[in-house]
Amino acid sequence: MEWIALQHALLSHLPVATGLLLPWALLASQRPGRGIRPWWTVARYLGWAGILGTLGAFLSGFAKGRVSALPPVQHLLTALFSGSSGADVLLFRHLVLGVASLLVGIAALWAMNRHRKDHESLGFLALVLGLAWCAVLLVAGEGGYRLAHQGPGAPGTKPPVSSTPGASTPSVLWVVRDPDADRPVRALDYASLEPIGPDPVRSQAHGGRWIRAWASPETAAAYRAGEPLPQGAFVVLSSAEDRWGRPGNDPGPLYALELKASGPALTFYWPRVPMNNRREFGGDSRVYWRGSDAHLEACRACHASGMADPAKRSRWRPKRVVPEE
Ligand code: HEC
Structure with a gap:
Protein backbone atom coordinates (compact mmCIF):
# COMPACT_ATOMS: atom_id res chain seq x y z
CA MET A 1 0.00 0.00 0.00
CA GLU A 2 2.73 2.42 0.99
CA TRP A 3 4.70 1.60 -2.12
CA ILE A 4 1.72 2.29 -4.36
CA ALA A 5 1.02 5.51 -2.48
CA LEU A 6 4.56 6.72 -3.04
CA GLN A 7 4.09 6.35 -6.79
CA HIS A 8 1.26 8.90 -6.89
CA ALA A 9 3.41 11.90 -7.77
CA LEU A 10 5.26 9.89 -10.40
CA LEU A 11 2.15 8.35 -11.99
CA SER A 12 0.37 11.69 -12.09
CA HIS A 13 2.83 13.01 -14.64
CA LEU A 14 1.46 10.79 -17.40
CA PRO A 15 -2.11 12.15 -17.29
CA VAL A 16 -0.77 15.70 -17.09
CA ALA A 17 1.39 15.06 -20.17
CA THR A 18 -1.70 13.70 -21.90
CA GLY A 19 -3.56 16.88 -21.03
CA LEU A 20 -0.82 18.85 -22.77
CA LEU A 21 -0.34 16.65 -25.84
CA LEU A 22 -3.79 15.34 -26.69
CA PRO A 23 -5.49 18.65 -27.69
CA TRP A 24 -3.16 19.11 -30.68
CA ALA A 25 -3.74 15.60 -31.95
CA LEU A 26 -7.49 16.03 -31.52
CA LEU A 27 -7.48 19.32 -33.41
CA ALA A 28 -5.32 17.90 -36.19
CA SER A 29 -7.63 14.91 -36.59
CA GLN A 30 -10.66 17.15 -37.19
CA ARG A 31 -9.81 17.67 -40.85
CA PRO A 32 -11.95 15.41 -43.05
CA GLY A 33 -10.40 13.81 -46.10
CA ARG A 34 -8.11 10.96 -47.00
CA GLY A 35 -4.82 10.62 -45.18
CA ILE A 36 -6.28 11.61 -41.82
CA ARG A 37 -6.09 8.13 -40.31
CA PRO A 38 -2.57 8.59 -38.80
CA TRP A 39 -3.93 11.44 -36.72
CA TRP A 40 -6.71 9.22 -35.40
CA THR A 41 -4.03 6.77 -34.36
CA VAL A 42 -2.04 9.47 -32.59
CA ALA A 43 -5.13 10.70 -30.73
CA ARG A 44 -6.18 7.17 -29.79
CA TYR A 45 -2.69 6.26 -28.65
CA LEU A 46 -2.52 9.34 -26.43
CA GLY A 47 -6.02 8.52 -25.20
CA TRP A 48 -5.07 5.01 -24.11
CA ALA A 49 -1.83 6.16 -22.54
CA GLY A 50 -3.75 8.91 -20.78
CA ILE A 51 -6.46 6.64 -19.41
CA LEU A 52 -3.92 4.12 -18.10
CA GLY A 53 -2.04 6.96 -16.45
CA THR A 54 -5.26 8.36 -15.01
CA LEU A 55 -6.15 4.95 -13.62
CA GLY A 56 -2.70 4.63 -12.05
CA ALA A 57 -2.89 8.11 -10.57
CA PHE A 58 -6.41 7.40 -9.31
CA LEU A 59 -5.52 4.16 -7.54
CA SER A 60 -2.26 5.47 -6.10
CA GLY A 61 -4.10 8.62 -5.04
CA PHE A 62 -6.54 6.60 -3.01
CA ALA A 63 -3.71 4.57 -1.52
CA LYS A 64 -1.99 7.81 -0.62
CA GLY A 65 -5.11 9.09 1.06
CA ARG A 66 -5.37 5.92 3.11
CA VAL A 67 -1.70 5.74 4.02
CA SER A 68 -1.32 9.37 5.00
CA ALA A 69 -4.61 9.18 6.91
CA LEU A 70 -6.18 12.15 5.20
CA PRO A 71 -9.41 13.42 6.67
CA PRO A 72 -12.43 11.39 5.54
CA VAL A 73 -14.72 12.69 2.83
CA GLN A 74 -17.46 13.65 5.32
CA HIS A 75 -14.97 15.88 7.08
CA LEU A 76 -13.99 17.48 3.79
CA LEU A 77 -17.62 18.05 2.88
CA THR A 78 -18.36 19.80 6.15
CA ALA A 79 -15.18 21.83 5.72
CA LEU A 80 -16.38 22.84 2.29
CA PHE A 81 -19.81 23.95 3.39
CA SER A 82 -18.68 25.68 6.53
CA GLY A 83 -16.45 27.75 4.26
CA SER A 84 -13.35 26.78 6.20
CA SER A 85 -9.72 26.20 5.56
CA GLY A 86 -8.00 26.32 2.20
CA ALA A 87 -6.15 23.03 2.37
CA ASP A 88 -9.30 20.97 2.96
CA VAL A 89 -11.09 22.66 0.09
CA LEU A 90 -8.06 22.13 -2.14
CA LEU A 91 -7.96 18.47 -1.20
CA PHE A 92 -11.67 18.03 -1.79
CA ARG A 93 -11.40 19.70 -5.18
CA HIS A 94 -8.50 17.43 -6.05
CA LEU A 95 -10.57 14.40 -5.08
CA VAL A 96 -13.56 15.47 -7.19
CA LEU A 97 -11.34 16.30 -10.18
CA GLY A 98 -9.60 12.95 -9.82
CA VAL A 99 -12.89 11.07 -10.04
CA ALA A 100 -14.10 13.34 -12.86
CA SER A 101 -10.90 12.84 -14.87
CA LEU A 102 -11.47 9.11 -14.84
CA LEU A 103 -15.14 9.34 -15.88
CA VAL A 104 -14.68 12.01 -18.55
CA GLY A 105 -11.56 10.15 -19.73
CA ILE A 106 -13.50 6.94 -20.29
CA ALA A 107 -16.17 8.86 -22.22
CA ALA A 108 -13.54 10.64 -24.32
CA LEU A 109 -11.73 7.40 -25.08
CA TRP A 110 -15.00 5.83 -26.15
CA ALA A 111 -15.69 8.79 -28.46
CA MET A 112 -12.20 8.63 -29.96
CA ASN A 113 -12.44 4.91 -30.65
CA ARG A 114 -15.82 4.97 -32.39
CA HIS A 115 -15.87 3.53 -35.87
CA ARG A 116 -15.08 6.17 -38.50
CA LYS A 117 -15.02 5.96 -42.29
CA ASP A 118 -11.61 6.41 -43.90
CA HIS A 119 -12.24 9.93 -45.13
CA GLU A 120 -13.99 11.18 -41.99
CA SER A 121 -12.49 13.25 -39.23
CA LEU A 122 -12.26 11.80 -35.72
CA GLY A 123 -15.51 13.63 -34.95
CA PHE A 124 -16.72 16.61 -33.02
CA LEU A 125 -17.83 14.58 -30.01
CA ALA A 126 -14.32 13.19 -29.63
CA LEU A 127 -12.96 16.73 -29.79
CA VAL A 128 -15.35 18.14 -27.18
CA LEU A 129 -15.00 15.24 -24.73
CA GLY A 130 -11.27 15.03 -25.34
CA LEU A 131 -10.69 18.71 -24.67
CA ALA A 132 -12.90 18.57 -21.58
CA TRP A 133 -10.83 15.63 -20.33
CA CYS A 134 -7.58 17.49 -20.95
CA ALA A 135 -8.90 20.49 -19.04
CA VAL A 136 -9.87 18.33 -16.06
CA LEU A 137 -6.51 16.56 -16.14
CA LEU A 138 -4.56 19.81 -16.15
CA VAL A 139 -6.60 21.42 -13.39
CA ALA A 140 -6.34 18.25 -11.27
CA GLY A 141 -2.61 18.10 -11.89
CA GLU A 142 -2.15 21.73 -10.96
CA GLY A 143 -4.15 21.22 -7.75
CA GLY A 144 -2.06 18.18 -6.91
CA TYR A 145 1.09 20.18 -7.45
CA ARG A 146 -0.18 22.86 -5.10
CA LEU A 147 -1.10 20.26 -2.48
CA ALA A 148 2.34 18.74 -2.70
CA HIS A 149 4.49 21.83 -2.99
CA GLN A 150 2.68 24.92 -1.92
CA GLY A 151 0.54 23.75 0.95
CA PRO A 152 1.11 26.01 3.94
CA GLY A 153 2.90 23.14 5.72
CA ALA A 154 5.02 22.00 2.81
CA PRO A 155 8.78 22.26 3.17
CA GLY A 156 10.21 25.58 2.21
CA THR A 157 7.04 27.55 2.84
CA LYS A 158 6.20 29.62 5.82
CA PRO A 159 3.26 28.62 7.97
CA PRO A 160 0.25 30.85 7.42
CA VAL A 161 -0.06 33.73 9.81
CA SER A 162 -3.66 34.25 10.72
CA SER A 163 -4.03 37.94 11.26
CA THR A 164 -7.77 38.22 11.64
CA PRO A 165 -8.98 37.18 15.05
CA GLY A 166 -11.52 34.38 14.88
CA ALA A 167 -10.24 33.25 11.50
CA SER A 168 -11.00 29.63 10.76
CA THR A 169 -8.59 27.19 12.33
CA PRO A 170 -6.03 25.83 9.90
CA SER A 171 -6.74 22.45 8.41
CA VAL A 172 -5.79 19.26 10.23
CA LEU A 173 -3.79 18.49 7.13
CA TRP A 174 -1.23 21.17 7.56
CA VAL A 175 -1.13 21.78 11.29
CA VAL A 176 1.22 18.83 11.69
CA ARG A 177 4.61 20.45 11.63
CA ASP A 178 6.32 18.12 14.07
CA PRO A 179 8.86 16.30 11.86
CA ASP A 180 8.52 13.17 14.02
CA ALA A 181 4.74 13.10 13.80
CA ASP A 182 4.62 10.23 11.30
CA ARG A 183 7.78 8.38 12.10
CA PRO A 184 10.78 8.88 14.37
C1 HEC B 1 13.05 -5.65 31.88
C2 HEC B 1 13.68 -4.35 31.77
C3 HEC B 1 13.48 -3.56 30.48
C4 HEC B 1 12.31 -3.22 29.87
C5 HEC B 1 10.88 -3.56 30.29
C6 HEC B 1 12.66 -2.43 28.72
N1 HEC B 1 14.02 -2.30 28.64
FE1 HEC B 1 15.02 -1.20 27.30
N2 HEC B 1 16.78 -1.84 28.10
C7 HEC B 1 16.90 -2.74 29.15
C8 HEC B 1 18.28 -3.17 29.22
C9 HEC B 1 18.85 -4.14 30.23
C10 HEC B 1 18.97 -2.49 28.22
C11 HEC B 1 20.42 -2.65 27.80
C12 HEC B 1 20.47 -3.39 26.49
C13 HEC B 1 20.18 -4.87 26.62
O1 HEC B 1 21.07 -5.59 26.98
O2 HEC B 1 19.04 -5.28 26.39
C14 HEC B 1 18.00 -1.66 27.55
C15 HEC B 1 18.32 -0.80 26.50
C16 HEC B 1 17.41 0.04 25.92
C17 HEC B 1 17.77 1.13 25.06
C18 HEC B 1 19.18 1.58 24.76
C19 HEC B 1 19.58 2.58 25.84
C20 HEC B 1 19.81 1.91 27.19
O3 HEC B 1 19.06 2.26 28.11
O4 HEC B 1 20.70 1.08 27.31
C21 HEC B 1 16.61 1.68 24.66
C22 HEC B 1 16.45 2.87 23.72
C23 HEC B 1 15.52 0.94 25.24
N3 HEC B 1 16.05 -0.05 26.02
C24 HEC B 1 14.17 1.20 25.04
C25 HEC B 1 13.16 0.47 25.63
C26 HEC B 1 11.76 0.67 25.33
C27 HEC B 1 11.20 1.68 24.37
C28 HEC B 1 11.08 -0.23 26.09
C29 HEC B 1 9.59 -0.48 26.13
C30 HEC B 1 8.97 -0.87 24.86
C31 HEC B 1 12.05 -0.95 26.89
N4 HEC B 1 13.29 -0.51 26.55
C32 HEC B 1 11.73 -1.88 27.82
C33 HEC B 1 15.89 -3.15 29.96
C34 HEC B 1 14.55 -2.99 29.68
Missing part, protein backbone atom coordinates in the same frame (compact mmCIF):
# COMPACT_ATOMS: atom_id res chain seq x y z
CA VAL A 185 12.98 10.46 11.74
CA ARG A 186 16.16 10.53 13.79
CA ALA A 187 15.84 7.00 15.14
CA LEU A 188 15.28 5.65 11.63
CA ASP A 189 18.64 7.08 10.69
CA TYR A 190 20.33 5.01 13.39
CA ALA A 191 23.00 3.76 10.99
CA SER A 192 24.51 7.24 11.08
CA LEU A 193 25.14 6.81 14.82
CA GLU A 194 28.02 4.92 16.35
CA PRO A 195 27.45 1.19 16.65
CA ILE A 196 28.06 -0.27 20.11
CA GLY A 197 29.37 -3.78 19.70
CA PRO A 198 29.91 -5.59 16.43
CA ASP A 199 27.10 -8.15 16.51
CA PRO A 200 23.47 -8.36 17.53
CA VAL A 201 22.87 -9.79 20.99
CA ARG A 202 19.73 -11.39 22.27
CA SER A 203 17.88 -9.18 24.74
CA GLN A 204 15.32 -10.83 26.97
CA ALA A 205 14.30 -7.38 28.19
CA HIS A 206 13.07 -6.52 24.70
CA GLY A 207 10.90 -9.46 23.78
CA GLY A 208 13.81 -11.85 23.26
CA ARG A 209 14.73 -10.02 20.07
CA TRP A 210 18.22 -9.60 18.70
CA ILE A 211 19.31 -6.04 19.29
CA ARG A 212 22.12 -3.75 18.27
CA ALA A 213 22.72 -0.49 20.07
CA TRP A 214 23.66 2.75 18.34
CA ALA A 215 24.65 5.86 20.25
CA SER A 216 25.18 9.44 19.20
CA PRO A 217 28.95 9.87 18.69
CA GLU A 218 29.55 12.26 21.58
CA THR A 219 27.89 9.89 24.04
CA ALA A 220 29.06 6.55 22.70
CA ALA A 221 32.03 6.32 25.05
CA ALA A 222 29.91 7.03 28.12
CA TYR A 223 27.29 4.56 26.98
CA ARG A 224 29.86 1.84 26.37
CA ALA A 225 31.32 2.36 29.80
CA GLY A 226 27.86 2.35 31.37
CA GLU A 227 28.33 5.82 32.81
CA PRO A 228 25.43 8.24 33.21
CA LEU A 229 24.57 9.82 29.90
CA PRO A 230 24.74 13.58 29.35
CA GLN A 231 21.74 15.61 28.32
CA GLY A 232 21.06 15.32 24.60
CA ALA A 233 22.27 11.73 24.50
CA PHE A 234 20.51 9.61 21.92
CA VAL A 235 20.59 5.81 21.87
CA VAL A 236 18.71 3.54 19.47
CA LEU A 237 18.28 -0.21 19.56
CA SER A 238 17.69 -1.71 16.15
CA SER A 239 16.27 -5.19 16.40
CA ALA A 240 15.47 -8.36 14.54
CA GLU A 241 12.97 -11.04 15.44
CA ASP A 242 14.43 -14.26 16.70
CA ARG A 243 14.30 -17.19 14.32
CA TRP A 244 15.53 -20.52 15.67
CA GLY A 245 18.00 -18.87 17.98
CA ARG A 246 19.42 -16.51 15.39
CA PRO A 247 18.46 -13.04 14.19
CA GLY A 248 15.72 -13.57 11.60
CA ASN A 249 15.03 -11.64 8.44
CA ASP A 250 12.03 -9.75 9.77
CA PRO A 251 13.09 -6.38 11.07
CA GLY A 252 11.90 -5.88 14.62
CA PRO A 253 10.94 -2.59 16.23
CA LEU A 254 13.23 0.35 16.85
CA TYR A 255 13.66 1.41 20.47
CA ALA A 256 15.00 4.88 21.13
CA LEU A 257 15.99 6.87 24.17
CA GLU A 258 16.72 10.56 24.16
CA LEU A 259 17.71 12.51 27.21
CA LYS A 260 15.83 15.73 26.72
CA ALA A 261 15.85 18.76 28.97
CA SER A 262 12.38 17.70 30.07
CA GLY A 263 13.60 14.22 31.00
CA PRO A 264 14.18 10.89 29.28
CA ALA A 265 11.99 10.29 26.23
CA LEU A 266 11.38 6.76 25.02
CA THR A 267 10.15 5.74 21.57
CA PHE A 268 8.96 2.43 20.20
CA TYR A 269 8.46 2.18 16.46
CA TRP A 270 7.56 -0.83 14.37
CA PRO A 271 6.45 0.20 10.90
CA ARG A 272 5.49 -3.28 9.75
CA VAL A 273 4.44 -5.70 12.43
CA PRO A 274 4.61 -9.29 11.12
CA MET A 275 1.26 -11.09 11.01
CA ASN A 276 2.14 -13.37 13.92
CA ASN A 277 2.89 -10.48 16.26
CA ARG A 278 -0.14 -8.33 15.55
CA ARG A 279 -2.23 -9.79 18.34
CA GLU A 280 0.16 -8.27 20.90
CA PHE A 281 -0.67 -4.87 19.42
CA GLY A 282 -4.43 -5.16 19.15
CA GLY A 283 -4.17 -6.22 15.50
CA ASP A 284 -2.31 -3.11 14.39
CA SER A 285 0.07 -3.47 11.48
CA ARG A 286 2.07 -0.44 12.54
CA VAL A 287 3.03 0.74 15.99
CA TYR A 288 4.47 4.08 16.98
CA TRP A 289 4.60 5.02 20.63
CA ARG A 290 6.42 8.05 21.89
CA GLY A 291 6.33 10.80 24.46
CA SER A 292 3.70 10.22 27.09
CA ASP A 293 2.09 7.25 25.34
CA ALA A 294 0.65 4.97 28.02
CA HIS A 295 2.06 1.89 26.25
CA LEU A 296 5.55 3.03 27.22
CA GLU A 297 4.65 2.67 30.91
CA ALA A 298 5.94 -0.92 30.83
CA CYS A 299 9.31 0.30 29.58
CA ARG A 300 9.67 2.67 32.51
CA ALA A 301 9.98 -0.28 34.88
CA CYS A 302 13.58 -0.52 33.70
CA HIS A 303 14.02 2.90 32.12
CA ALA A 304 12.62 5.15 34.86
CA SER A 305 15.67 7.38 34.83
CA GLY A 306 16.51 6.89 31.17
CA MET A 307 19.29 4.43 30.57
CA ALA A 308 18.67 0.90 31.85
CA ASP A 309 20.96 -0.44 34.54
CA PRO A 310 24.21 -1.25 32.68
CA ALA A 311 24.72 -4.27 34.93
CA LYS A 312 21.58 -5.83 33.45
CA ARG A 313 22.78 -5.48 29.87
CA SER A 314 22.81 -8.49 27.65
CA ARG A 315 26.29 -9.63 26.78
CA TRP A 316 27.67 -7.21 24.20
CA ARG A 317 31.00 -8.87 23.66
CA PRO A 318 31.20 -11.88 21.35
CA LYS A 319 32.16 -15.17 22.97
CA ARG A 320 35.78 -15.24 23.90
CA VAL A 321 37.73 -17.59 21.70
CA VAL A 322 39.95 -19.84 23.77
CA PRO A 323 43.40 -19.73 22.19
CA GLU A 324 44.66 -23.12 21.14
CA GLU A 325 47.62 -24.48 22.96
